[in-house]
Amino acid sequence: MASNKEIIESLYGYFDAGDVPAVLALMSDDIEWTEADGFPLAGTFVGPQAVLDGVFMRLGEIGDHWGVVADQYVVEGDTVVTLGNYTWKHKTTGEPAAAKMAHVWSFRDGKIAAFQQHVDTVKVLELS
Numbered sequence: 001m002a003s004n005k006e007i008i009e010s011l012y013g014y015f016d017a018g019d020v021p022a023v024l025a026l027m028s029d030d031i032e033w034t035e036a037d038g039f040p041l042a043g044t045f046v047g048p049q050a051v052l053d054g055v056f057m058r059l060g061e062i063g064d065h066w067g068v069v070a071d072q073y074v075v076e077g078d079t080v081v082t083l084g085n086y087t088w089k090h091k092t093t094g095e096p097a098a099a100k101m102a103h104v105w106s107f108r109d110g111k112i113a114a115f116q117q118h119v120d121t122v123k124v125l126e127l128s
Contacts, residue, residue, distance in 0.1 A: 004080050014026075020052065023056075024052060028111040031111075032045075032113070033050070034117065036117045036121055038122070039119060040061060062124065063091050063128055067088065071083055079106050079107070080104075082105070086119065088127075088128075090127060090128070097127035099120050099123045099124050100120060102117075103115065
């Protein structure tokens, strides 16, 4: 069985490859996915379908070619914290944009049970 860190590393690989079904398969049926207050997609989404509809399908509202680069992982028990950057292209100018992020992933029974986003929302709004 894969470690929690290995699962999250896989998740970012699936994001990069655009394999959304593989990302959703890593989530518990009752995942609580929370986007930061002030972020354009702010809120808590419960269940993989709500995450798909409320977050993944709406990233284009912020910018084009949305990506996430994980640089560091911190693991303690059933929690994995990822530090890295979001990258995207500005919606109107096409200029590259980036903002630092931290993701907190919580596990239950080998599945992702909760996600908490931390990001410089002011920078995201300025560069969207």
